[in-house]
Amino acid sequence: MPSTLDDFEVMATIGTGSYGTCKKIRRKKDGKVMVWKEMEYGSMTESEKQMLVSEVNLLRELRHQHIVRYYDRIIDRTQAIIYIIMEYCQGGDLASIISRNRKEGTHVSEDFAWKILIQATLALKECHRRKNGKAVLHRDLKPANVFLDAEANVKLGDFGLARVLHHEHSLAQTYVGTPYYMSPELVNNQSYNEKSDIWSLGCMLYELCALAPPFTATNEGELKRKIRIGQFPRLPTQYSLELDMIIRRMIQVECLPPRALELLEKCSCENSYVTTE
Numbered sequence: 001m002p003s004t005l006d007d008f009e010v011m012a013t014i015g016t017g018s019y020g021t022c023k024k025i026r027r028k029k030d031g032k033v034m035v036w037k038e039m040e041y042g043s044m045t046e047s048e049k050q051m052l053v054s055e056v057n058l059l060r061e062l063r064h065q066h067i068v069r070y071y072d073r074i075i076d077r078t079q080a081i082i083y084i085i086m087e088y089c090q091g092g093d094l095a096s097i098i099s100r101n102r103k104e105g106t107h108v109s110e111d112f113a114w115k116i117l118i119q120a121t122l123a124l125k126e127c128h129r130r131k132n133g134k135a136v137l138h139r140d141l142k143p144a145n146v147f148l149d150a151e152a153n154v155k156l157g158d159f160g161l162a163r164v165l166h167h168e169h170s171l172a173q174t175y176v177g178t179p180y181y182m183s184p185e186l187v188n189n190q191s192y193n194e195k196s197d198i199w200s201l202g203c204m205l206y207e208l209c210a211l212a213p214p215f216t217a218t219n220e221g222e223l224k225r226k227i228r229i230g231q232f233p234r235l236p237t238q239y240s241l242e243l244d245m246i247i248r249r250m251i252q253v254e255c256l257p258p259r260a261l262e263l264l265e266k267c268s269c270e271n272s273y274v275t276t277e
């Protein structure tokens, strides 16, 4: 029996992203707390709607302890809105942690940084594991898309939605924001691939620790130049050389960054945080 909007009650609006609004909801039949993301599709062309359908179908296939679980979708054809129903992450997002640390002049611990690194890399490994020849790329890895559950375990969110967003009519096209995590492939107008996700993950982990992205600039041209050069400061000295080195491996221009699997092999000799899969 497909879900309908009446099966849920809205508890609160969590926020609005580049694709629409995210609301905290409760399923009436059992009280389970979830979220739904509302996306208007009225201005999409047929091919863009097809892309949306295929991205949502890909979300349905992603089942992993460190990826936000997709539960269902409801299509309201009268309002041309699709509601994507997903797992609620009680711990919020990393963007909120970074902005709080910036304000208070504090830093996440080394243990926390390793935990996020390993769990997010496990999530990417799962997505990049080719399923019938088609890897699922995130395409928009950033602190606002990395959530935490009640035990501060990573839940990677909003997979694939970025591709839907960058259709020519979407609001996201007018979405402002400097692309600090732009990978060398994108700087050189090459196609986005798994290693672009790893590059963005490295930039995100760097910002989690240093409270600033590795590459900053006042305009896109300067940012692209800095990314091509690929030099950035070491993490704050409270963080180990090992952590700095592994993040540096992910943000490498000359030789492409490692794949998720290579990273995890490297982590397993560094730390005992690697969760058993």
Ligand SMILES: CN(C)CCCNS(=O)(=O)c1cccc(Nc2nc(OCC3CCCCC3)c3[nH]cnc3n2)c1
Binding pocket: 014, 015, 016, 017, 018, 022, 035, 068, 086, 087, 088, 089, 090, 091, 092, 093, 094, 096, 144, 147, 157
């Ligand atoms: C824009 N900011 C001020 C955000 C304020 C809100 N803080 S926060 O740190 O995201 C926060 C606070 C408490 C709970 C949750 N849980 C949560 N949030 C999601 O998306 C948030 C949404 C992402 C796009 C932009 C708008 C917000 C989820 N997606 C799938 N499961 C989700 N669980 C998040």
